[in-house]
């Protein structure tokens with residue numbers, strides 16, 4: 001099975017969904033390490049399963065470049081084919097991009113290029129859009145700006161607040177991530193039907 005590394009900063013429900021998918025021996029990927037920029041709650045999902053974890057806090061490095069090189073090194077030590085940023089709230093730098101560019105994906109709670117950044121759900125609500133959603137995309141040097149691999153829509157309901165809407169998006173995001181990871185590591189795979197922009 002393909003070796004996948006996960007990066008997270010929060011509760012890690014997306015990581016938990018990916019780990020649950022790997023319980024099926026037919027799933028084509030396994031999670032070999034989960035890393036974070038902090039002592040995040042989400043690391044517990046991996047520890048419970050005996051999967052290695054690491055933390056790479058920015059404050060423990062002299063500058064952002066040193067932090068980025070340390071993160072690249074920590075990931076490389078586990079030899080992942082694919083790196084998944086699943087609620088990782090830091091921008092990676094050139095060392096990580098040099099090592100993993102083209103096989104580093106991020107999941108985002110909006111229909112990119114709409115609402116990039118750390119407050120995508122709040123921004124979509126504030127803009128009053130009737131539909132938002134989830135995007136899995138390749139990471140490049142920009143903020144949530146790399147090529148889109150898969151997207152799925154989520155309707156905004158009257159009376160939605162940020163927490164309710166984000167939870168509905170995350171339900172969709174978990175499925176989209178699990179399907180997209182499988183498609184990416186399967187040689188003949190394509191993005192799951194109905195999720196490519198061209199299908200919409």
Ligand code: GAR
Pocket residue numbers: 008009010011012013014015042086087088089107108109117118119120144170173
């Ligand atoms: C997810 O919605 C993810 O897309 C988002 O954080 C949440 C993490 O949820 N990431 C970003 O907003 C990055 N810009 P989780 O901790 O429950 O997996």
